[in-house]
Amino acid sequence: MLDTLYRRHPGKLGWVDPYGDTLFNEQEAQVVRQEVAVLIQGCTDDQRKAALLDLAELLEACAATPGSYLWFIGD
Template identity: 45%
Template structure:
């Protein structure tokens, strides 16, 4: 999985080719991909993030994913991985608190 990364972007509405993100997280993509890869595939919202494509979560899904964050944080083994999980938590919390918003995971 070396070299692979997952970036995260927050959108005010469902992302499409013309939308621009409100903000994004691009620094910890490789670390985030490594931590997410340790989750059982298909389990919960975060276990469904596609490392090779895009995965979008609406504000309800983002709220549900917040409940999975402690389990994800327990899988972080380095300071960079912990930082990636914390950044994801901020993005999910902002999305969950903003009606109509979406978080987009952009896989390699």
Template identity: 50%
Template sequence: MGIELELHSERPAWTEWDVWDASRATLLQGSYGHGEALAQVLALGRKGPGRLCSVAPFGDTLFDAGEAGAVLLEVPGLLPLCVNESQTVAVRDLARLLAACATTPGSYLWLMGD
């Protein structure tokens, strides 16, 4: 199971029949190559406090620009949990997109589980 990341300029469109196509209009950037490594690290961090511990590898989570700044503060706690370079890269990519979201008013970071 993996967790992919997408930064959107506004809340992504949700439709029952085709979430993927409906959300393309607001997509700013995405991260699709580190999903499994990110899910592994977040699973290790579930015991800790904060919002990242509630991210499920099988569901979707949205953070708005205000939440992203607070969640970004949790990322340094994930880095010591990384056991390989893939996981470290995944956590750094999460930090990059959280920072971009936090500095882009009205934006959302969508964490998409399998």
């Protein structure tokens, strides 16, 4: 799902590196959570929507936990 956003998306989500690691702290997770909410609204593919909903849940947990990070691990 994120490959379509890579560096073309104006927000933080587009900077998730598919090949390296990307970390978001709880403040960044809050911002990205809002970006994901917009993507969910416009998503018509059920599998992608499910992935976005899972991501939104992880971002919510990170945003609600001071000192936490959400770590995207590239290949």
